[in-house]
Amino acid sequence: xxxxxxxxxxxxxxxxxxxxxxxxxxxxxxxxxxxxxxxxxxxxxxxxxxxxxxxxxxxxxxxxxxxxxxxxxxxxxxxxxxxxxxxxxxxxxxxxxxxxxxxxxxxxxxxxxxxxxxxxxxxxxxxxxxxxxxxxxxxxxxxxxx
Amino acid sequence: xxxxxxxxxxxxxxxxxxxxxxxxxxxxxxxxxxxxxxxxxxxxxxxxxxxxxxxxxxxxxxxxxxxxxxxxxxxxxxxxxxxxxxxxxxxxxxxxxxxxxxxxxxxxxxxxxxxxxxxxxxxxxxxxxxxxxxxxxxxxxxxxxxxxxxxxxxxxxxxxxxxxxxxxxxxxxxxxxxxxxxxxxxxxxxxxxxxxxxxxxxxxxxxxxxxxxxxxxxxxxxxxxxxxxxxxxxxxxxxxxxxxxxxxxxxxxxxxxxxxxxxxxxxxxxxxxxxxxxxxxxxxxxxxxxxxxxxxxxxxxxxxxxxxxxxxxxxxxxxxxxxxxxxxxxxxxxxxxxxxxxxxxxxxxxxxxxxxxxxxxxxxxxxxxxxxxxxxxxxxxxxxxxx
Numbered sequence: 011x012x013x014x015x016x017x018x019x020x021x022x023x024x025x026x027x028x029x030x031x032x033x034x035x036x037x038x039x040x041x042x043x044x045x046x047x048x049x050x051x052x053x054x055x056x057x058x059x060x061x062x063x064x065x066x067x068x069x070x071x072x073x074x075x076x077x078x079x080x081x082x083x084x085x086x087x088x089x090x091x092x093x094x095x096x097x098x099x100x101x102x103x104x105x106x107x108x109x110x111x112x113x114x115x116x117x118x119x120x121x122x123x124x125x126x127x128x129x130x131x132x133x134x135x136x137x138x139x140x141x142x143x144x145x146x147x148x149x150x151x152x153x154x155x156x
Numbered sequence: 157x158x159x160x161x162x163x164x165x166x167x168x169x170x171x172x173x174x175x176x177x178x179x180x181x182x183x184x185x186x187x188x189x190x191x192x193x194x195x196x197x198x199x200x201x202x203x204x205x206x207x208x209x210x211x212x213x214x215x216x217x218x219x220x221x222x223x224x225x226x227x228x229x230x231x232x233x234x235x236x237x238x239x240x241x242x243x244x245x246x247x248x249x250x251x252x253x254x255x256x257x258x259x260x261x262x263x264x265x266x267x268x269x270x271x272x273x274x275x276x277x278x279x280x281x282x283x284x285x286x287x288x289x290x291x292x293x294x295x296x297x298x299x300x301x302x303x304x305x306x307x308x309x310x311x312x313x314x315x316x317x318x319x320x321x322x323x324x325x326x327x328x329x330x331x332x333x334x335x336x337x338x339x340x341x342x343x344x345x346x347x348x349x350x351x352x353x354x355x356x357x358x359x360x361x362x363x364x365x366x367x368x369x370x371x372x373x374x375x376x377x378x379x380x381x382x383x384x385x386x387x388x389x390x391x392x393x394x395x396x397x398x399x400x401x402x403x404x405x406x407x408x409x410x411x412x413x414x415x416x417x418x419x420x421x422x423x424x425x426x427x428x429x430x431x432x433x434x435x436x437x438x439x440x441x442x443x444x445x446x447x448x449x450x451x452x453x454x455x456x457x458x459x460x461x462x463x464x465x466x467x468x469x470x471x472x473x474x475x476x477x478x479x480x481x482x483x484x485x486x487x488x489x490x491x492x493x494x495x496x497x498x499x500x501x502x503x504x505x506x507x508x509x510x511x512x513x514x515x516x517x518x519x520x521x522x523x524x525x526x527x528x529x530x531x532x533x534x535x536x537x538x539x540x541x542x543x
Binding site: 018021022024027028038042043044045046047048049064065066067068069070072073 | 459464468504536540
């Protein structure tokens with residue numbers, strides 16, 4: 011399996027890793043059973059994503075798509091961020107192997123999950139705005155037996 | 157400066173030994189005769205193949221006419237399983253295997269299901285061992301074949317093959333073993349193990365890729381898998397891979413001669429590396445602590461994912477592997493890791509390091525040192541890690 015140089019770069023030197031302090035939008039998608047979890051945290055001010063960071067459990071492509079997605083939405087308006095597609099993430103990474111396309115879908119979903127959380131915090135039903143997202147159920151987040 | 161490569165994926169393939177290369181060279185250059193032809197250069201090829209057959213037979217305690225050269229482990233497994241099923245279908249249509257076999261065995265078994273055969277898959281314990289009592293319970297009057305691997309490719313666990321084969325024979329059932337990871341690494345003798353068929357592959361013991369053998373005990377008749385010009389005494393058609401079988405025989409001879417020294421050295425390196433890796437919090441050894449291949453280090457590292465570990469180790473020139481879903485091209489991690497009872501999320505963090513002849517203590521210490529950095533880096537970005 012061949013990763014593009016861009017995928018390898020974003021995997022080895024991921025941008026925006028961590029958790030945003032004073033985040034007002036946090037979303038987590040995926041599940042450990044399938045081997046991918048992405049968490050996005052954002053600080054949104056005046057409809058603009060002023061800061062965004064990610065944490066990911068997953069393969070090289072999962073990390074690279076998370077990293078690229080943060081770059082693509084940082085400094086953008088909510089409306090622009092909602093227009094981000096998995097295809098755009100893939101293109102920005104010069105493509106992904108076919109078995110890894112689902113990682114780019116997860117990255118798109120993680121951005122949407124964070125934005126959904128932003129609306130929910132304001133008492134607004136996010137579904138009409140961001141669409142339906144399968145967010146992580148925190149009760150069965152993982153079972154490492156420790 | 158060229159990056160130093162530390163190759164520790166010897167269960168995947170091994171570098172060709174000097175002995176194997178020298179044994180192959182003439183048959184790749186000035187001596188090309190087809191062993192089936194009758195002129196003198198062809199007779200040289202024929203003699204070389206028969207000498208190789210004697211050497212391979214001697215290495216596993218077999219007779220030369222019990223060795224059939226094939227294209228490798230996969231063909232040997234397919235042949236043993238599918239042709240035994242075909243030959244004995246009138247006697248019964250039930251086969252038994254284990255939950256941790258190589259895909260060449262599991263998929264061969266699977267293919268027989270559509271032809272009306274039934275397959276019982278024996279569970280293994282947390283170390284990957286098959287329970288002989290479970291095997292005996294699974295045998296039915298219509299059981300025709302049992303196939304259980306000698307040593308596992310992912311976790312290195314070595315099965316009690318002699319004991320399992322004895323149970324098979326008590327019930328008059330044929331016993332095949334995939335010994336691809338064992339031959340050339342631990343003592344394998346078909347007379348002591350009492351197996352009826354045994355698969356091996358040259359590139360796992362420093363021979364060339366694309367050549368292997370199936371041992372078939374004298375007196376057992378199974379039809380060919382490949383039909384054609386009647387090579388290998390009518391049982392495996394196809395012009396012989398002269399260079400390949402000569403390389404295989406030379407590699408195996410060398411592996412057997414150096415085994416006592418090599419296996420003791422690798423076991424020391426293996427245990428040193430395991431000890432160092434297990435000092436990293438939330439890691440766990442997979443496979444049996446003692447009954448394991450001398451070069452196999454296999455662990456799971458919690459809260460991170462295997463492919464990521466492999467990619468970061470590669471930056472330091474370390475070539476290792478993982479049984480995570482992302483390295484298998486599916487959503488499920490390796491069936492072996494699930495069979496030993498690991499939850500999916502833990503199995504995704506698997507790391508397999510298989511040491512070989514060229515590895516040194518320095519390599520092992522370098523791997524351990526870099527692995528600590530890699531794990532720290534990946535855990536720092538894992539949403540599961542609460543440090």
